[in-house]
Amino acid sequence: MSQANGLQPKRTVAELKELRALTGNEGGSQRVAFTDTWVKAREFMRLKLAELPVHVSADEAGNQWATLRGRSERSILIGGHIDSVPNGGWLDGCLNVLAGLEVLRHIASQGTPPITVRLVDWADEEGARFGRSLFGSSACSGTLNPDDVRNLADQQGNKLPDVLRQHGIDLDRVKASHKQLENAAAYLELHIEQGPVLENMGLPLGVVLGTVGVERHQIRWTGQSAHAGSTPMSQRRDALGGVSKLHLAVREIAKRHNGVCTVGSVVTKPGIVTAVVGEATMLLDQRLLEAQGLAQMLSEAKQASERIAREENIGVEWSRIWQIEPIPFHPALIELADESIRDVSGKSHRLPSGPLHDAAEVARAGIPTIMLFVQSLRGLSHTNLEDTKEEHLEMAVRALDRLAAKTIQWLMNG
Numbered sequence: 314m315s316q317a318n319g320l321q322p323k324r325t326v327a328e329l330k331e332l333r334a335l336t337g338n339e340g341g342s343q344r345v346a347f348t349d350t351w352v353k354a355r356e357f358m359r360l361k362l363a364e365l366p367v368h369v370s371a372d373e374a375g376n377q378w379a380t381l382r383g384r385s386e387r388s389i390l391i392g393g394h395i396d397s398v399p400n401g402g403w404l405d406g407c408l409n410v411l412a413g414l415e416v417l418r419h420i421a422s423q424g425t426p427p428i429t430v431r432l433v434d435w436a437d438e439e440g441a442r443f444g445r446s447l448f449g450s451s452a453c454s455g456t457l458n459p460d461d462v463r464n465l466a467d468q469q470g471n472k473l474p475d476v477l478r479q480h481g482i483d484l485d486r487v488k489a490s491h492k493q494l495e496n497a498a499a500y501l502e503l504h505i506e507q508g509p510v511l512e513n514m515g516l517p518l519g520v521v522l523g524t525v526g527v528e529r530h531q532i533r534w535t536g537q538s539a540h541a542g543s544t545p546m547s548q549r550r551d552a553l554g555g556v557s558k559l560h561l562a563v564r565e566i567a568k569r570h571n572g573v574c575t576v577g578s579v580v581t582k583p584g585i586v587t588a589v590v591g592e593a594t595m596l597l598d599q600r601l602l603e604a605q606g607l608a609q610m611l612s613e614a615k616q617a618s619e620r621i622a623r624e625e626n627i628g629v630e631w632s633r634i635w636q637i638e639p640i641p642f643h644p645a646l647i648e649l650a651d652e653s654i655r656d657v658s659g660k661s662h663r664l665p666s667g668p669l670h671d672a673a674e675v676a677r678a679g680i681p682t683i684m685l686f687v688q689s690l691r692g693l694s695h696t697n698l699e700d701t702k703e704e705h706l707e708m709a710v711r712a713l714d715r716l717a718a719k720t721i722q723w724l725m726n727g
């Protein structure tokens with residue numbers, strides 16, 4: 314149970330730097346999936362894994378697996394993604410993989426584990442080149458529909474299926490990767506937080522409760538465009554009035570529910586300084602971990618919009634752009650993660666994840682899933698300014714190691 318068995322968190326930090334030197338430049342990390350640098354990063358991983366008694370393979374969706382056989386076929390999965398966004402940070406995704414490697418080493422050093430332990434590097438988590446995130450994990454979970462991505466192309470016009478083929482992947486067979494989950498009994502993922510919550514609380518580590526649900530809508534307000542000089546204030550039907558009032562209303566709705574609501578875009582017509590706005594379209598994004606609360610935030614926003622439409626004598630229409638349900642992580646694993654963090658750093662905190670992660674896909678496939686977050690400095694990610702204190706990275710490796718040990722024990726008892 315101690316460092317004596319060989320867990321070396323400092324080695325993870327050194328390997329992160331090694332990977333950065335190998336696959337980054339002055340702009341940041343350049344491990345965009347299905348590029349030469351990404352292939353190089355995976356070779357780097359395979360070289361490290363070659364020193365361990367593991368079997369390394371790639372599945373039909375291009376996910377890379379390292380399997381340490383245990384006495385039972387039942388398996389615990391530790392996951393991450395070695396791909397990055399262009400000019401990305403040095404931690405997003407690859408911390409998960411390299412911390413998992415260190416944990417795998419530690420477990421292997423203790424002899425044959427009671428259950429099988431597998432490290433997975435998911436293919437194209439970021440979707441940076443083709444715009445579809447979570448490619449490998451959603452193929453594996455079964456939620457990816459190949460027809461939805463068949464026509465995706467990168468900025469140079471290369472089609473996704475052609476690029477996949479260059480990497481030995483047949484788009485029509487990617488869902489066969491689902492069989493990798495056959496014996497999976499638990500899935501663990503460590504990730505940088507990519508937000509400011511843990512840093513603001515002065516905590517190195519937190520337990521992720523799940524990924525939030527998202528409601529994304531377009532709201533179109535219609536009034537009457539009219540001359541800015543000749544139309545008295547009392548006689549205007551100003552479509553922008555709807556936007557302004559609803560924007561302020563959704564901020565209060567978010568606060569009441571402890572969620573987030575964002576108006577990220579407003580387009581007005583005719584959009585000139587001398588005319589009252591006749592038509593205004595706004596985009597609203599609402600997120601919350603609880604499905605009921607999210608539905609409530611949506612219905613409150615709709616009610617507010619109808620009241621505002623009456624007040625302003627304008628019309629309002631809603632259309633849904635996208636939605637995803639909240640994906641809660643496993644209650645027993647939440648407890649184990651909490652204990653692991655307290656063992657390592659004394660104090661834990663539970664928080665939802667705003668971004669989606671591969672872990673959410675695994676959870677959707679019905680595998681008990683949990684994530685740990687480690688503090689991100691200034692809350693920055695997807696930029697080469699992304700950073701985490703080295704002592705916190707080391708704590709994160711220790712917490713993941715403890716969580717793996719506790720999870721194995723939990724599975725043995727269960």
Ligand SMILES: [Zn+2]
Binds near residue numbers: 394405406438504
């Ligand atoms: Zn990531």
